[in-house]
Amino acid sequence: MAYSDKVIDHYENPRNVGSFEDKDDAHIGTGMVGAPACGDVMKLQLKVGDDGVIEDAKFKTYGCGSAIASSSLVTEWVKGKTLDQASELKNTEIAEELALPPVKIHCSILAEDAIKAAIADYKKKNA
Amino acid sequence: MNYFELFSLTPSYQLDLSDLAGRYRTLQSQFHPDKFAGESAQAQAIAMQRAAQINDAYQTLKTPLNRAQYLLSLQGIELAGEQQTVSDVEFLMLQMELREQLESLQAAADPEDAIDKLAARLNKDRRSLSDDFESAYNEGHYQQAGDIVRKLKFYARLEQQLQQAEEQLLDF
Numbered sequence: 001m002a003y004s005d006k007v008i009d010h011y012e013n014p015r016n017v018g019s020f021e022d023k024d025d026a027h028i029g030t031g032m033v034g035a036p037a038c039g040d041v042m043k044l045q046l047k048v049g050d051d052g053v054i055e056d057a058k059f060k061t062y063g064c065g066s067a068i069a070s071s072s073l074v075t076e077w078v079k080g081k082t083l084d085q086a087s088e089l090k091n092t093e094i095a096e097e098l099a100l101p102p103v104k105i106h107c108s109i110l111a112e113d114a115i116k117a118a119i120a121d122y123k124k125k126n127a
Numbered sequence: 128m129n130y131f132e133l134f135s136l137t138p139s140y141q142l143d144l145s146d147l148a149g150r151y152r153t154l155q156s157q158f159h160p161d162k163f164a165g166e167s168a169q170a171q172a173i174a175m176q177r178a179a180q181i182n183d184a185y186q187t188l189k190t191p192l193n194r195a196q197y198l199l200s201l202q203g204i205e206l207a208g209e210q211q212t213v214s215d216v217e218f219l220m221l222q223m224e225l226r227e228q229l230e231s232l233q234a235a236a237d238p239e240d241a242i243d244k245l246a247a248r249l250n251k252d253r254r255s256l257s258d259d260f261e262s263a264y265n266e267g268h269y270q271q272a273g274d275i276v277r278k279l280k281f282y283a284r285l286e287q288q289l290q291q292a293e294e295q296l297l298d299f
């Protein structure tokens with residue numbers, strides 16, 4: 001299958017790979033999601049400042065090029081956004097930016113759900 | 128007519144594979160194109176369609192995961208091609224760990240031994256999930272059975288990747 005240039009760029013030079021050391025830190029929200037359709041697993045972490053703005057994001061994804069590119073892209077996108085802004089992120093924007101073919105749409109859904117799960121985890125910690 | 132009925136079987140997760148293979152061969156020979164060579168174009172087309180259906184049915188029923196998924200589809204639960212994500216944190220953490228193990232196989236002191244150990248682990252987990260599926264399905268807990276099928280799909284992927292890793296390592 002032919003990957004778009006943007007997918008290849010993110011796949012070959014993924015941004016923000018890794019995880020934050022102290023996952024119990026109240027500033028860190030961790031989201032874990034998986035896609036049964038392809039067996040992909042994604043962990044995405046947000047580091048949120050006291051002002052509610054996302055300062056940093058990291059991810060670890062086991063999956064195909066599109067799944068890695070989707071998670072790499074969203075970690076870039078959410079930096080500098082408020083939690084509310086980040087939660088409005090739609091998988092269609094990811095799919096459009098990366099020019100994902102229909103069979104790879106679930107990779108962008110995975111990335112959207114990972115962000116939502118990380119935000120939910122952060123809110124739960126700080127409730 | 129569902130795939131089980133096609134082979135004159137009642138829907139069940141437990142299946143005798145050699146019995147299924149025997150039924151498959153019998154049916155395939157009944158609808159073999161050669162038998163319809165002298166018949167009308169319409170009869171030939173019907174026989175061909177039937178042969179294709181028999182083949183699809185066999186491919187679906189012979190693999191436990193596909194069989195499980197098919198059994199649930201008969202109960203109105205469609206898991207094939209679904210784009211839904213799962214968020215069972217404990218299960219996903221375990222999947223991450225297993226993926227990490229898979230990734231580190233090449234660096235292991237004894238890769239073959241590491242492969243065997245991981246293969247045994249995956250096999251054990253898959254069997255246990257398979258048993259869980261059977262109980263949930265037999266008790267009519269179809270949603271729960273569906274969640275187990277979703278988990279089994281992660282294992283199918285892992286086993287496929289382990290096999291690829293093994294092939295790569297043996298090339299050295």
